[in-house]
Amino acid sequence: MENPFEIIKQRLDRIEKLLEANLGNLCNNKITHSIPTLMTIKDVANYLNLSIPTIYGYTAKKNMPHSKRGNKLYFDKNNINEWILEGRQKTIRDIERLADNYILKNSRHIRNI
Template identity: 35%
Template sequence: MDHYSFDQLPHAVSELHQKLDSIQDLLLESRQPVPQTIELMTISQAAEFLNLSVQTLYGKVCHREIPVSKKGKRLYFYKSELEEWIKSGKKKTMSELREQLPSLVVGRKGRRH
Protein backbone atom coordinates (compact mmCIF):
# COMPACT_ATOMS: atom_id res chain seq x y z
CA MET A 1 0.00 0.00 0.00
CA ASP A 2 1.38 3.37 -1.02
CA HIS A 3 1.59 6.27 1.40
CA TYR A 4 0.77 9.64 -0.06
CA SER A 5 1.66 13.06 1.24
CA PHE A 6 -0.96 15.73 1.48
CA ASP A 7 0.36 17.33 -1.71
CA GLN A 8 0.07 14.03 -3.62
CA LEU A 9 -3.58 13.40 -2.64
CA PRO A 10 -5.22 15.29 -5.55
CA HIS A 11 -3.18 13.27 -8.06
CA ALA A 12 -3.91 9.97 -6.25
CA VAL A 13 -7.66 10.74 -6.14
CA SER A 14 -7.59 11.56 -9.86
CA GLU A 15 -5.90 8.22 -10.65
CA LEU A 16 -8.37 6.40 -8.43
CA HIS A 17 -11.28 8.09 -10.22
CA GLN A 18 -9.90 7.06 -13.62
CA LYS A 19 -9.55 3.45 -12.50
CA LEU A 20 -13.09 3.41 -11.13
CA ASP A 21 -14.39 4.79 -14.43
CA SER A 22 -12.56 2.01 -16.29
CA ILE A 23 -14.04 -0.64 -13.99
CA GLN A 24 -17.52 0.84 -14.41
CA ASP A 25 -17.16 0.79 -18.21
CA LEU A 26 -16.10 -2.86 -18.13
CA LEU A 27 -19.04 -3.79 -15.92
CA LEU A 28 -21.52 -1.97 -18.14
CA GLU A 29 -20.14 -3.67 -21.24
CA SER A 30 -20.49 -7.11 -19.67
CA ARG A 31 -24.12 -6.45 -18.66
CA GLN A 32 -25.32 -5.61 -22.16
CA PRO A 33 -27.29 -8.46 -23.69
CA VAL A 34 -25.55 -10.37 -26.40
CA PRO A 35 -27.59 -10.08 -29.59
CA GLN A 36 -28.99 -13.45 -30.50
CA THR A 37 -28.34 -14.54 -34.02
CA ILE A 38 -31.16 -16.33 -35.75
CA GLU A 39 -29.72 -19.57 -36.95
CA LEU A 40 -31.50 -20.66 -40.07
CA MET A 41 -30.92 -24.23 -41.28
CA THR A 42 -31.52 -26.07 -44.50
CA ILE A 43 -33.21 -29.46 -44.41
CA SER A 44 -29.83 -31.21 -44.52
CA GLN A 45 -28.51 -29.15 -41.62
CA ALA A 46 -31.72 -29.67 -39.62
CA ALA A 47 -31.61 -33.42 -40.27
CA GLU A 48 -28.03 -33.54 -39.04
CA PHE A 49 -28.88 -31.41 -35.98
CA LEU A 50 -31.82 -33.71 -35.11
CA ASN A 51 -29.90 -36.86 -36.02
CA LEU A 52 -32.61 -37.86 -38.50
CA SER A 53 -32.44 -38.79 -42.14
CA VAL A 54 -33.53 -36.14 -44.62
CA GLN A 55 -36.31 -38.48 -45.76
CA THR A 56 -37.62 -38.86 -42.18
CA LEU A 57 -37.54 -35.09 -41.75
CA TYR A 58 -39.49 -34.61 -45.00
CA GLY A 59 -42.10 -37.02 -43.59
CA LYS A 60 -42.38 -34.99 -40.37
CA VAL A 61 -42.79 -31.80 -42.41
CA CYS A 62 -45.46 -33.43 -44.59
CA HIS A 63 -47.42 -34.55 -41.49
CA ARG A 64 -46.95 -31.10 -39.87
CA GLU A 65 -45.16 -32.65 -36.90
CA ILE A 66 -42.25 -30.20 -36.87
CA PRO A 67 -41.92 -26.40 -37.16
CA VAL A 68 -40.77 -25.35 -40.61
CA SER A 69 -40.75 -22.28 -42.87
CA LYS A 70 -41.21 -22.58 -46.60
CA LYS A 71 -40.07 -20.06 -49.18
CA GLY A 72 -40.80 -21.16 -52.72
CA LYS A 73 -39.77 -24.79 -52.93
CA ARG A 74 -37.19 -24.52 -50.15
CA LEU A 75 -37.67 -25.52 -46.52
CA TYR A 76 -35.95 -23.69 -43.68
CA PHE A 77 -35.73 -24.50 -40.00
CA TYR A 78 -34.92 -22.18 -37.10
CA LYS A 79 -32.58 -23.82 -34.63
CA SER A 80 -34.44 -22.25 -31.67
CA GLU A 81 -37.77 -23.67 -32.90
CA LEU A 82 -36.24 -27.12 -33.30
CA GLU A 83 -34.84 -26.92 -29.77
CA GLU A 84 -38.30 -25.97 -28.44
CA TRP A 85 -39.85 -28.81 -30.44
CA ILE A 86 -37.42 -31.24 -28.83
CA LYS A 87 -38.18 -29.85 -25.37
CA SER A 88 -41.93 -30.18 -25.94
CA GLY A 89 -41.52 -33.96 -26.14
CA LYS A 90 -39.79 -34.18 -22.77
CA LYS A 91 -41.15 -36.89 -20.50
CA LYS A 92 -41.65 -35.80 -16.89
CA THR A 93 -39.64 -37.48 -14.19
CA MET A 94 -41.34 -39.27 -11.29
CA SER A 95 -40.53 -36.37 -8.96
CA GLU A 96 -42.07 -33.87 -11.41
CA LEU A 97 -45.19 -36.03 -11.65
CA ARG A 98 -45.42 -36.27 -7.85
CA GLU A 99 -45.18 -32.47 -7.57
CA GLN A 100 -47.95 -32.08 -10.14
CA LEU A 101 -50.24 -34.70 -8.53
CA PRO A 102 -51.85 -32.46 -5.86
CA SER A 103 -52.98 -29.91 -8.43
CA LEU A 104 -54.41 -32.66 -10.64
CA VAL A 105 -56.37 -34.16 -7.73
CA VAL A 106 -57.78 -30.76 -6.71
CA GLY A 107 -58.75 -30.04 -10.32
CA ARG A 108 -60.71 -33.29 -10.65
CA LYS A 109 -62.72 -32.85 -7.42
CA GLY A 110 -64.75 -30.03 -8.90
CA ARG A 111 -65.80 -32.00 -12.01
CA ARG A 112 -69.04 -33.94 -12.35
CA HIS A 113 -69.51 -36.82 -14.74
Protein backbone atom coordinates in the same frame (compact mmCIF):
# COMPACT_ATOMS: atom_id res chain seq x y z
CA MET B 1 -5.52 10.44 5.53
CA GLU B 2 -7.38 10.01 2.24
CA ASN B 3 -10.37 12.11 1.39
CA PRO B 4 -13.47 9.87 1.85
CA PHE B 5 -15.18 11.60 -1.07
CA GLU B 6 -12.27 10.74 -3.33
CA ILE B 7 -12.48 7.08 -2.28
CA ILE B 8 -16.21 7.07 -3.02
CA LYS B 9 -15.62 8.72 -6.41
CA GLN B 10 -12.98 6.11 -7.34
CA ARG B 11 -15.30 3.26 -6.38
CA LEU B 12 -18.19 4.77 -8.32
CA ASP B 13 -15.93 5.14 -11.36
CA ARG B 14 -14.99 1.46 -11.14
CA ILE B 15 -18.64 0.45 -10.77
CA GLU B 16 -19.57 2.60 -13.75
CA LYS B 17 -16.88 0.97 -15.92
CA LEU B 18 -18.04 -2.51 -14.87
CA LEU B 19 -21.65 -1.67 -15.66
CA GLU B 20 -20.72 -0.28 -19.07
CA ALA B 21 -18.70 -3.41 -19.87
CA ASN B 22 -21.53 -5.71 -18.74
CA LEU B 23 -24.13 -3.70 -20.64
CA GLY B 24 -22.00 -3.98 -23.77
CA ASN B 25 -21.75 -7.76 -23.32
CA LEU B 26 -25.49 -8.00 -22.74
CA CYS B 27 -26.27 -6.07 -25.93
CA ASN B 28 -23.87 -8.22 -27.95
CA ASN B 29 -25.45 -11.42 -26.59
CA LYS B 30 -28.95 -10.22 -27.47
CA ILE B 31 -27.86 -9.46 -31.01
CA THR B 32 -26.27 -12.87 -31.55
CA HIS B 33 -29.18 -14.72 -29.93
CA SER B 34 -31.78 -12.89 -31.99
CA ILE B 35 -30.20 -13.96 -35.31
CA PRO B 36 -31.66 -17.36 -36.21
CA THR B 37 -29.34 -20.19 -37.16
CA LEU B 38 -30.92 -21.44 -40.36
CA MET B 39 -30.59 -25.06 -41.35
CA THR B 40 -31.47 -26.94 -44.53
CA ILE B 41 -33.37 -30.19 -44.56
CA LYS B 42 -30.06 -32.08 -44.83
CA ASP B 43 -28.71 -30.18 -41.83
CA VAL B 44 -31.80 -31.01 -39.76
CA ALA B 45 -31.72 -34.67 -40.81
CA ASN B 46 -28.07 -34.92 -39.72
CA TYR B 47 -28.67 -32.92 -36.55
CA LEU B 48 -31.59 -35.14 -35.46
CA ASN B 49 -30.15 -38.33 -36.94
CA LEU B 50 -33.34 -38.84 -38.97
CA SER B 51 -33.85 -39.54 -42.65
CA ILE B 52 -34.78 -36.76 -45.05
CA PRO B 53 -38.11 -38.45 -45.92
CA THR B 54 -38.96 -38.49 -42.19
CA ILE B 55 -38.30 -34.75 -41.99
CA TYR B 56 -40.49 -34.20 -45.08
CA GLY B 57 -43.22 -36.24 -43.38
CA TYR B 58 -43.08 -34.11 -40.22
CA THR B 59 -43.23 -30.89 -42.22
CA ALA B 60 -46.03 -32.11 -44.49
CA LYS B 61 -48.14 -32.92 -41.40
CA LYS B 62 -47.12 -29.53 -39.90
CA ASN B 63 -45.63 -31.32 -36.89
CA MET B 64 -42.19 -29.69 -37.16
CA PRO B 65 -41.54 -25.92 -37.22
CA HIS B 66 -40.17 -24.79 -40.56
CA SER B 67 -40.26 -22.06 -43.19
CA LYS B 68 -40.66 -22.46 -46.91
CA ARG B 69 -39.36 -20.23 -49.70
CA GLY B 70 -40.10 -21.51 -53.16
CA ASN B 71 -39.25 -25.21 -53.16
CA LYS B 72 -36.79 -24.96 -50.25
CA LEU B 73 -37.44 -25.72 -46.60
CA TYR B 74 -35.57 -23.87 -43.86
CA PHE B 75 -35.40 -24.59 -40.17
CA ASP B 76 -34.39 -22.38 -37.24
CA LYS B 77 -32.12 -24.41 -34.95
CA ASN B 78 -33.60 -22.79 -31.81
CA ASN B 79 -37.13 -23.71 -32.92
CA ILE B 80 -36.03 -27.28 -33.62
CA ASN B 81 -34.47 -27.52 -30.14
CA GLU B 82 -37.66 -26.17 -28.54
CA TRP B 83 -39.74 -28.62 -30.60
CA ILE B 84 -37.61 -31.53 -29.37
CA LEU B 85 -37.87 -30.41 -25.74
CA GLU B 86 -41.68 -30.14 -25.98
CA GLY B 87 -41.71 -33.93 -26.00
CA ARG B 88 -39.73 -34.17 -22.76
CA GLN B 89 -41.10 -36.83 -20.46
CA LYS B 90 -41.55 -35.83 -16.83
CA THR B 91 -39.64 -37.81 -14.24
CA ILE B 92 -41.36 -39.29 -11.19
CA ARG B 93 -39.75 -36.51 -9.16
CA ASP B 94 -41.25 -33.86 -11.50
CA ILE B 95 -44.69 -35.42 -11.17
CA GLU B 96 -44.41 -35.60 -7.38
CA ARG B 97 -43.44 -31.90 -7.25
CA LEU B 98 -46.39 -30.98 -9.45
CA ALA B 99 -48.72 -33.03 -7.24
CA ASP B 100 -47.34 -31.43 -4.06
CA ASN B 101 -47.73 -27.95 -5.52
CA TYR B 102 -51.28 -28.75 -6.63
CA ILE B 103 -52.20 -30.02 -3.17
CA LEU B 104 -50.68 -26.97 -1.47
CA LYS B 105 -52.41 -24.58 -3.87
CA ASN B 106 -55.79 -26.27 -3.61
CA SER B 107 -55.69 -27.36 0.04
CA ARG B 108 -58.31 -24.74 1.02
CA HIS B 109 -60.77 -26.21 -1.45
CA ILE B 110 -60.04 -29.78 -0.36
CA ARG B 111 -60.66 -28.99 3.34
CA ASN B 112 -64.03 -27.44 2.55
CA ILE B 113 -65.29 -30.58 0.83
